[in-house]
Amino acid sequence: MTSSPSRTLAAALFDLDGTLIDSxxxxxxxxxxxxxxxxxxxxxxxxxxxxxxxxxxxxxxxxxxxxxxxxxxxxxxxxDVDDIVVLDGAAELLGSFDDSRRAIVTSCTRPLAAVRIAATGIPAPSVVVTVDDTVRGKPDPDPFLEGARRLGVDPRDCVVFEDAPAGLAAARAAGCFTVAVVGTHQAAELDADIVVASLADIVVTPTEGGFTLQTR
The missing domain is CATH 1.10.150 (DNA polymerase; domain 1)
Known part of the structure; x- marks a missing residue:
C-alpha cells in the first residue's frame, strides 16, 4: 500500500463489479x-x-x-443474478459516506446495474452512472467526469475505487485520486495511488468540507 492523501477529498466514486460486488x-x-x-x-x-x-x-x-x-x-x-455477493468491506465503506458525496460509476447498462444492486441489497447511492449515460465508456474519463458533475464536485477532488486497469485509466484521465482493489487483477497490474487487498482496508474520516482516507 502507498500512503494516503493528506488533503481533504469531496466525493467517492465506486466501480460496481469487482469493486463493490463480485458477479x-x-x-x-x-x-x-x-x-x-x-x-x-x-x-x-x-x-x-x-x-x-x-x-x-x-x-x-x-x-x-x-x-x-x-x-x-x-x-x-x-x-442470471445467481452467486452475486457483496465484497468484503464494500457495504460498510459505501455506507460511511453521506449520499451527497458518493456515486456508483459502472460499465453496466442501467437495467443490469439495477438488477445486480437489487440482488445484493447493497445500499445504492442516489447517483448511479451507467454506460447508458455517456457516449464513451471506460477507459475514457467520461463516466467519472459525469459522476463528479452529478454530485456537483470537481473531479480532482474525487477518489475513485476500482478493480480494473481500464477503470483506473479512466479515473486518472479524469484527474481523480485512485484506490485499486486487488481481486480480478493482481496488485502489479493496478496503477493507482493506493492499492488495497479489500475495501475493508480503507478508513474514512469526515472533515469540514469532505473527508480524508487512511489505510489500516
Whole structure:
C-alpha cells in the first residue's frame, strides 16, 4: 500500500463489479454461453474486464450484427443474478459516506446495474452512472467526469475505487485520486495511488468540507 492523501477529498466514486460486488460467476456463465452461440474462441474476453459490453462486442462482431449480439448478451446477463455477493468491506465503506458525496460509476447498462444492486441489497447511492449515460465508456474519463458533475464536485477532488486497469485509466484521465482493489487483477497490474487487498482496508474520516482516507 502507498500512503494516503493528506488533503481533504469531496466525493467517492465506486466501480460496481469487482469493486463493490463480485458477479464473476454470473458474468462468466453469460459470456461463455454468448461466446458459444456466436462462435467465439474460448479466449475472446481476455483483457476485456472493466470495459463496457458494447465495446467488447464491437471489437468481435461485424457492425451489421452488433445490435443482435449486444441484445443477446444483455438478455443473458439480466437473467442470471445467481452467486452475486457483496465484497468484503464494500457495504460498510459505501455506507460511511453521506449520499451527497458518493456515486456508483459502472460499465453496466442501467437495467443490469439495477438488477445486480437489487440482488445484493447493497445500499445504492442516489447517483448511479451507467454506460447508458455517456457516449464513451471506460477507459475514457467520461463516466467519472459525469459522476463528479452529478454530485456537483470537481473531479480532482474525487477518489475513485476500482478493480480494473481500464477503470483506473479512466479515473486518472479524469484527474481523480485512485484506490485499486486487488481481486480480478493482481496488485502489479493496478496503477493507482493506493492499492488495497479489500475495501475493508480503507478508513474514512469526515472533515469540514469532505473527508480524508487512511489505510489500516
Amino acid at each position: 464473476t460467476p454470473a458474468v462468466n456463465r453469460s459470456w461463455i454461453r454468448w461466446g458459444e452461440e456466436w462462435g467465439m474462441t474460448p479466449d475472446f474476453r481476455e483483457g476485456m474486464h472493466g470495459r463496457p459490453a458494447r465495446d467488447i462486442i464491437a471489437a468481435l462482431v461485424p457492425e451489421d450484427r452488433f445490435e443482435a449480439a449486444f441484445n443477446r448478451v444483455a438478455e443473458l446477463e439480466l437473467a
